[in-house]
Amino acid sequence: MKLTLHSPIGWIPAIVIAVSFCFTSCRRTVVLPEEKSKMSLLNAREFTLTPDVNGRLMIDNSNDYYLPGDILNLDGDFSAVFFTNLSGSASEPIIIRNASGTVTTIGNPAWNGGSWAEGLVFTNCHHIILGAETDKSDFVINGSAQPARQAYMNLVLRRHTDNFEIKNLTINDGGTGIWAKTDPLITDTSSWYPNSQMFNLKIHDVEIDGTHNEAMYVGHTATYWDLTAGTSYYGDSSGFIPGHQYVQPIKWYNVKIYDNYVHNIGADGIQTSAIDLLEVYNNEVTNWALQHNYSHNGGILIGGRTTNTNTHDNYVHNGWGELLQFYGSGEGGATHVIHNNLFRTNEAGNDGVSLRPTANGVVQITNNTFAKTGGNLIRLNGNSGAATAAHIINANALIEPRTAGGTVYPNAYIYTEGGATYTEGTGSNANTKFLTVALADVDTTNYYLPNPGSPVGVSGYRKTP
Numbered sequence: 001m002k003l004t005l006h007s008p009i010g011w012i013p014a015i016v017i018a019v020s021f022c023f024t025s026c027r028r029t030v031v032l033p034e035e036k037s038k039m040s041l042l043n044a045r046e047f048t049l050t051p052d053v054n055g056r057l058m059i060d061n062s063n064d065y066y067l068p069g070d071i072l073n074l075d076g077d078f079s080a081v082f083f084t085n086l087s088g089s090a091s092e093p094i095i096i097r098n099a100s101g102t103v104t105t106i107g108n109p110a111w112n113g114g115s116w117a118e119g120l121v122f123t124n125c126h127h128i129i130l131g132a133e134t135d136k137s138d139f140v141i142n143g144s145a146q147p148a149r150q151a152y153m154n155l156v157l158r159r160h161t162d163n164f165e166i167k168n169l170t171i172n173d174g175g176t177g178i179w180a181k182t183d184p185l186i187t188d189t190s191s192w193y194p195n196s197q198m199f200n201l202k203i204h205d206v207e208i209d210g211t212h213n214e215a216m217y218v219g220h221t222a223t224y225w226d227l228t229a230g231t232s233y234y235g236d237s238s239g240f241i242p243g244h245q246y247v248q249p250i251k252w253y254n255v256k257i258y259d260n261y262v263h264n265i266g267a268d269g270i271q272t273s274a275i276d277l278l279e280v281y282n283n284e285v286t287n288w289a290l291q292h293n294y295s296h297n298g299g300i301l302i303g304g305r306t307t308n309t310n311t312h313d314n315y316v317h318n319g320w321g322e323l324l325q326f327y328g329s330g331e332g333g334a335t336h337v338i339h340n341n342l343f344r345t346n347e348a349g350n351d352g353v354s355l356r357p358t359a360n361g362v363v364q365i366t367n368n369t370f371a372k373t374g375g376n377l378i379r380l381n382g383n384s385g386a387a388t389a390a391h392i393i394n395a396n397a398l399i400e401p402r403t404a405g406g407t408v409y410p411n412a413y414i415y416t417e418g419g420a421t422y423t424e425g426t427g428s429n430a431n432t433k434f435l436t437v438a439l440a441d442v443d444t445t446n447y448y449l450p451n452p453g454s455p456v457g458v459s460g461y462r463k464t465p
Contacts, residue, residue, distance in 0.1 A: 044069060044070075044071060045067070045069070045070045045071070046070070046071045046072075046073060047066070047070065047071070047072050047073065048073045048075050048099055049072055049073065049074055049075065050075050050076045051076050051077065051078045051079070054079065055077065055078055055079030055080070055108075056078065056079055056080045056081070056082075056116075057074070057078055057080075057081045057082070058082045059082065059083050059084065059086065060084045060085055061083070061084065061085045061086040061087070062084075062085045066086060066094060067094075068087070068088040068089040068091075068092035068093070068094065068127065069088065069089075069092035069093075069094070070088075070094050070095075071094075071095045071097070072094065072095065072096045072097075073097060073098065073099040073100070074096065074097070074098060074099065074104045074106075075098075075099035075102060075104070076102075076104070077104075077105045077106075078104070078105065078106045078107075079106075079107070079108045079116070080106070080107075080108065080116050080118060080119060080120075080121075081106050081119070081120045081121070082118075082120075082121045082123070083096075083121070083122050083123070083125055084122075084123045084124060084125070085123070085124050085125070086122070086125040086126075086128065087125060087126040087127055088126070088127035088128060089127050090127060090163070092127075093127040093128060093129045093163075093165070094127065094128050094129070095128075095129045096128060096129070096130045096131075097130075097131065097132055097133060097139065098132050098138045098139045102138075103137070103138050103139075103140065104132075104138065104139050104140070105140045105141075105142060106119045106120050106140070106141045106142070107119035107120075107141045107142040107143050107144075107154060107174065108142075108143075108144060108152075109142050109143070109144060109145045109146075109173060110144070110145075110146065111143075111144040111146060111148070111149070111152055112144065112146035112147060112148045112149075113148040113151070117144075117151055117152050117153065118152070118153045118154075118156050119141045119142075119143055119152075119153070119154045119155060119174065120141055120154070120155050120156070121153075121155075121156040121158070122156065122157050122158070122161045122164070123158055123159045123161065124159045124160050124161060125157075125161045125164070126160075126161065126162055126163045126164075127163045127164075128161075128163070128164050128165070129164075129165045129167070130164070130165065130166050130167070130169070131165075131166060131167040131168040131169040131205075131206075132167075132168040132169060133168065134168060135168065136168045136169050136170045136205060136206065136207055137170060138168070139168060139169040139170070140169065140170045140171075140172070141154045141155055141169065141170070141171045141172070141174075142172050142173060142174075143171070143172065143173040143174015143175065143177075143211070144173060144174050144175070145173045149173060149174055149175055149212050150175045150212040150213060150266075151175055152174040152175040152176075153174065153175055153176045153179045154171045154173075154174040154175075154176065154177050154178070154179075154211070155171060155177065155178045155179070156179045156180075157178075157179070157180040157181075157201075158179075158180075158181070158182060158183070159182055159191075160182055160190070160191070160196070160198060161180075161182075161198070162198035162199050162200060162201065162252075163199055163200045163201075164180075164200070164201050164202070165201075165202040165203075165204075166178065166201075166202065166203045166204070166206060167202070167203075167204050167205050167206070168205045168206070169206055169207075170206070170207045170208075170209075171206065171207070171208045171209070171211070171215075172208075172209050172210055173209075173210045173211065173212075174211055174212070175211060175212050175213045176211060176213045176214050176215075176217050177208040177211045177214065177215040177216055177217075177262075177265075178203065178206075178208070178215070178216045178217065178218065179217045180201060180216075180217070180218045180219070180252075181217070181218070181219055181220040181249065181274075182198060182220070182249065182250055183220070183225065183249065184225040184227060184247050184248075184249050184250075185227075186227040186228075186245070190250075191249070191250055192247040192248070192249075192250065193247065193248040193249060193250045193251060194248075194250075195250070196250050197250055197251055197252070197253045197276075198250060198251070198252045198253070199252075199253050199254060200253070200254050200255075201218070201252060201254070201255045201256070202255075202256045202257075202258075203216065203218070203256070203257045203258075203260065204256070204257070204258045204259045204260060205259050205260065206260045206261075207260070207261045207262075207263075208260070208261075208262045208263075208265070209263055209264050210264045210265075211265055211266060211267075212266040212267075212291075213266055213267045213296070214265070214267050214268045214269070214271045214296070215262040215265045215268070215269050215270060215285075215288070216257065216260075216262070216269070216270045216271060216272075217268075217271050218252070218255060218257070218270075218271065218272045218273070218275070219251065219252050219255075219272050219273040219274040219275045219303065219305075219306070220249035220250075220251075220273060220274045220305075221234075221271075221273045221274070221303055221304065222234060222248075222249055223235070223248070223304060223305070224237070224240075224246045224247065224248055225246065225247055225248065225249055226241070226244050226245075226246055227244070227245040227246065227247060228241075228243070228244040228245050229241075229244060233246060248305075249274060250274075251274040251275060251276055251305060252274065252275040252276070252278075253275070253276050253277055254276075254277045255272070255275050255277070255278050255279070256278075256279045256281075257270060257272070257278075257279070257280045257281075257283065258279070258280070258281045258282045258283060259282045259283065260283045260284075261283070261284050262283065262284070262285045262286075262288070263284075263285070263286045263287050263288075264287050264288075264290070265285075265287070265288040265289070265290065266288075266289075266290045266291045266296075267288070267289065267291055267293065267296035267297070268288065268289070268296055268297065268298045268299075268301045268321075268325075269285035269288040269298065269299045269300060269301075269316070269319075270283060270285060270299075270300045270301065271298065271301040271303060272301060272302055272303055272306060273301075273303030273304050273305060273306060273327075274303070274304070274305040274306065275305075275306050275307075275309075276306075276307045276308055276334075277307075277308045278302070278306055278308070278309040278310070279309070279310045279311075279312075280300060280302070280309075280310075280311045280312075280314065281310070281311070281312045281313045281314060282313050282314065283300070283314045283315070284314070284315045284316075284317075285299045285300060285314070285315075285316045285317075285319070286316070286317050286318050286319060287318060287319050288319040288320070288321060289319055289320040289321030290320065292320055292348070294321075296321075297320065297321025297322055297350065298321060298322050298323075298324065298325035299316040299319055299321065299322065299323045299324060299343075299346075300314060300316055300323070300324045300325075301324075301325045301326075301327075302324070302325070302326045302327065302328050302336075303325075303327050303328075304327045304328075304329070304358065305329055306327070306328040306329065307328065307329050307330075307331055307332065307334035308334050308335055308336070309328055309334075309335075309336045309337070310336075310337045310339070311324070311337065311338045311339070311341065312337065312338070312339040312340050312341060313339075313340050313341065313464055314341045314342075315341070315342045315447070316341065316342070316343050316344075317342070317343070317344045317345050318344075318345045318346075319345075319346055319347075320346060320347045320348060320350065321346060321350055322346065322350050322351055322352065322353070322354050323343035323344070323346055323352045323353055323370075323373070324338070324341070324343060324352070324353040324354070325353075325354050325356075326338070326353070326354070326355045326356070326357060326363060327356055327357065327358065327384075328357050328358075328361050328363070329357065329358045329359045329361055330357060330358070330359040330360040330361030330362060330389070331358075331359045334361065335362075335364075336357070336361060336362065336363045336364065337363070337364045337366070338353070338363060338364070338365045338366070338368060339364070339365075339366045339367055339368065340366075340367045340368060340461055340462065340464070341368045341369075341461060342368070342369050342371075342447055342448060342461040342463075343368060343369070343370050343371070343373075344369065344370070344371040344372050344373075344448060345371065345372045345373075346372075346373055346374050347374050347404070348374050348404060349374045349375045349402075349404040349405075350373070350374045350375055351373060351374075351375040351376045351377070351378070351379040351415070352370045352373035352375070352376065352377045352378060352379075352401075353365075353370060353377070353378050353379070354379045354381070355378070355379065355380050355381065355391065355420075356381040356383070356384050357384065358384045360388055360389050361389075362389045362390070362391055362392070363391050363392070364391075364392045364394075365378070365391065365392065365393045365394070365396060366392070366393075366394045366395055366396065366429075367394075367395045367396065367459070367460065367461065367462070368396045368397075368460065368461055369396070369397040369399065369442075369448050369460040369461035370396060370397070370398050370399065371397075371399035371400055371437065371440075371442075371448055372399065372400045372403050372437065373400075373401055373402070373403065374402070374403055374404035375401070375402060375404065376401055376402065376411070376412050376413070376414075376415040377398050377399075377401045377412065377413050377414070378393070378398070378413070378414045378415065379415045379416075379417070380414065380415065380416045380417070380420035380421075380422060381416075381417050381418045381420055382416070382417070382418035382419035382420030382421070383417070383418035383419075384418075389421075390421040390422050390423050391420070391421070391422040391423070392422070392423055392425075393414060393422050393423065393424050393425075393431060394424065394425030394429040394430075394431065395425060395428065395429045395430065395431065395458065395459045395460070396431045396432075396459060396460060397431075397432050397434075397440065397442075397448070397450075397456045397459045397460030397461070398413040398414070398431055398432065398433045398434070399433075399434045399436075399437055399440045399442070399448070400434065400435065400436050400437050400440075401413055408435060413431075413433045414431075428458055430459065431459060432455060432456050432457065432459045432460070434455070434456075439455075440454065440455065440456055441453070441454040441455065441456070442454060442456060442460075447461065447463045448460070448461065449461075449462065449463065
């Protein structure tokens with residue numbers, strides 16, 4: 001065994017241990033960090049992890065071999081990577097990244113059914129930072145590109161995995177891009193709401209291209225979970241099967257999704273559900289809902305059981321489906337804001353923004369630009385328990401509804417049904433409404449910003465740096 005140490009003043013003898021471990025499921029090359037300082041020895045152990053002969057890496061950290069503050073460098077092309085029971089701490093997360101100077105790839109584009117239907121999976125993992133240091137092209141997950149790819153999941157966070165940051169990575173193809181939720185188990189009461197929560201998720205600077213299903217599936221969409229059958233249940237409690245046990249899935253708390261680019265997606269772009277304190281901002285979503293499935297067609301979806309949400313500064317454009325769908329809850333006096341977004345250009349008579357909140361949820365819709373929608377620009381539905389409160393709709397630019405055809409009546413700009421109500425601002429908070437883009441006099445090559453002298457005035461979206 002050769003013992004060397006790289007010193008700032010040259011090569012000098014030292015004690016450095018390089019060990020290779022071989023297992024049936026993976027090979028791990030472990031290199032203790034260079035002794036640059038006492039701090040690095042204490043807080044920045046580095047390990048280089050490589051795939052086994054099948055291209056897989058399987059790590060179960062039940063023995064706490066990897067510690068808070070460790071850096072795990074993934075080196076090579078992996079067909080699948082599974083981490084279980086891996087935990088850093090709030091002050092010293094575990095960092096998982098590509099090896100320096102290399103591109104890490106994970107996934108199996110040739111998968112067409114059977115086992116190993118996931119690329120990168122985290123089970124019961126906490127306080128993790130995942131992704132390249134700076135360039136998302138250095139950490140790539142390539143999912144299945146085969147006919148069965150809808151069943152393939154690229155990046156999975158499951159079984160209470162939380163306190164997690166996903167950054168600077170690229171996801172291509174496969175079924176679902178990012179899947180982050182915990183299914184209830186009959187043997188795990190902590191997976192039943194409200195017995196626990198998942199805390200603190202950040203997803204940023206990620207590009208997702210070409211998934212068959214959702215680009216992001218964050219939070220559980222099921223209203224209830226049938227523990228007896230092991231399946232989701234979306235109906236009212238009056239429809240429970242006698243003798244079956246039902247619970248609600250646990251929720252996320254404090255989720256931020258920002259600075260992502262999502263494109264060429266089969267179903268919803270960014271789908272969220274069952275989250276308290278959600279912020280979705282500075283994302284671009286384009287060319288989604290390629291399946292043309294009316295049940296899975298939201299560019300951004302703020303789903304059921306979400307509370308205290310803020311959707312702002314997003315650019316959603318040129319897709320088949322609805323630009324934004326909102327199903328959040330007013331439970332506990334929750335607040336919901338949709339502010340300074342540009343929503344433009346969809347097809348097939350689909351509405352621009354569709355709101356169907358529950359539990360008397362009220363949404364503030366302010367300073368957005370809605371333009372060139374196949375159907376109505378904004379649709380408000382009160383059938384799920386929102387009819388007793390008025391939504392606040394102020395200072396929006398509402399431009400060219402119903403491009404798919406039909407008479408443009410006044411309610412094409414803001415359409416209500418099921419008893420939904422709203423108020424509109426006046427003066428500087430007034431909404432502006434235009435039959436065509438030409439009448440609005442906006443620069444369609446520059447985020448629909450108003451040209452000098454445009455009647456849009458101070459209403460509508462303004463791109464921020």
